[in-house]
Amino acid sequence: MRVVAGKWKPLILYFVAQGGPTRYGELRRAIRDVSDKVLIQQLKELEADGLVKRTDYKEVPPRVDYSLTPLGHSLAQALVPLCTWGTEHMAEVSQVFAERATWNTRRR
Amino acid sequence: MRVVAGKWKPLILYFVAQGGPTRYGELRRAIRDVSDKVLIQQLKELEADGLVKRTDYKEVPPRVDYSLTPLGHSLAQALVPLCTWGTEHMAEVSQVFAERATWNTRRR
């Protein structure tokens, strides 16, 4: 739980798992709502936790890409059922969220 | 992710899944580090999300128990692989955490 704690980490894992080694800029574009700071920060955490590997090609302009370590792959696997669950029950869950949202806006 | 977002929710799900209908006090004792406020709050959220069912026996002294809904059960199932992953890779992961902890305490 701690390891996937972070608003965008599951998404990062997902994209890197899908696309193989992924450049920083690709991630930025893929996950449009994330800010630079947070994306980098979460990448560093994932790296520190041994889930992704950062490869710096030492070129100019800078080129860096991120890939999954074996550990990262296994985590991605373990997340699949949860992702499936989310997709399957999207309807029921998002309905509840919608209700809660209207309730909140009416209340505040 | 949103639905399991909460420091203790996976644990709650786990205990309720294991033990069937569980009284509030049992949970409190099972998850010793949680505070009343947060436990109740997370239970209410799980209930609002349709994952657990609250049964109030209207007795005095109060008796209430919590059980999983079908949706809750399916979520619990989807969490199993993740839990397994955690158990299997506990060693590698907690080692990283340990290192980070000493690093932090030395730095601050």
Next chain:
DNA sequence: GTGCATACTTGCCGATAGGTGGGTATGCCG
């Protein structure tokens, strides 16, 4: 010289998550 692209870094700031310490109602037990 000016601008552009890349992959970051830094400072500030508001929202929120979770913890603490109190309080509630009810009935039984001594």
Next chain:
DNA sequence: CGGCATACCCACCTATCGGCAAGTATGCAC
């Protein structure tokens, strides 16, 4: 009468999380 047990509720406080804006180093193209 005082104390205990249960399942909560409330006010307050702090740490952290994540977003925004601006800045950095380097080389190339114009």
